[in-house]
Amino acid sequence: MPYRYAGKLVQGGQQSVILAKGDVLFPVNEGDTLDGAYRVESIGETQVTLTYLPLASEERIPVDSSLPVATAATRLDPAAAAGGGQAASAMAARPAQLLWEGPQQVKLGMRFEVVLRVTSGQPLQASPVQLRFDPAYLEFVEAKPGKFLGGMGRDFSYRANPDGSIFVGASIQDPAPAAGAELLVLSFRTVKTAAATELSVASLSLRGAGGQPVAFSQPAAYKIAISP
Structure with a gap:
């Protein structure tokens, strides 16, 4: 589809x-x-x-x-x-929306990916973000730039800490609007069973052209169950 x-x-x-x-x-x-x-x-x-x-x-x-x-x-x-959806959006400006996408349940010891998507009528250029997860249940593997960042003259780096915090710095050369576009792709491995454990956005600073701040709605935490 x-x-x-x-x-x-x-x-x-x-x-x-x-x-x-x-x-x-x-x-x-x-x-x-x-x-x-x-x-x-x-x-x-x-x-x-x-x-x-x-x-x-x-x-x-x-x-x-x-x-x-x-x-x-x-x-x-x-x-x-x-005609193939070639017209650009003419929606009035509104806060950017972020949405987690990933499995609802995985088995113990399995590796899985979670995608953070963004929708913004305003062009985006930078998106430094800090994420939090519980290292008692999840082991962080890696972070990759999503399709929105890839191939657009981007800078991308990340740092993961033992306490379960991840800082990701990302920017692109040419600001662009986004419609449900992949911003980040995160990989984890499950290390302990849980009825539910969370991955959340602790802090985020969306920036548009010239470093202007872009308003956004705080996304709900991503929740996943880990079965034996």
Whole structure:
């Protein structure tokens, strides 16, 4: 599935769903055809249902209710989706959103990856962040730049401490907006069983062009269960 849910947009009193393809945002409504291959069948509170036309098969995109409804400053043309989603987002500025993505449960001794994604209508250039986890349950393996940082003339470094704190410094040469883009990819290994253990953002400073601060909503902690 090439699309991700990125929010809702209210324009002229009408509400549309915003999907992301790569780092491009575009609005869709029921009945729209995307890239000549997917038809939007229904838009519900918990999912968007598409039909993949070549195989006549249904596919579903989960709706993340934690993303706020945005109001458009200018009208977005739904035809952009039919043309492959080439139009840029025209959403009014709002705080950047961060979202953890990873398994809900893993077995003891296994290695797994967690992705921190970011959505921001404002161009981002730097994102120094401090993360915290419980070293009694998780062993940190490595941190890698996500696709948003990779290949964009970026600087990336990290430092992990025995107390379970990780500092990551990341910046790119050319500021760019992001739509559910991979910011960081973190690898851990489980070392002790737990009903739930957390990975959280202890501090973060998103910066835009010229070092200007970019407001963001504090993400909820990522929780994972470790089974025997």
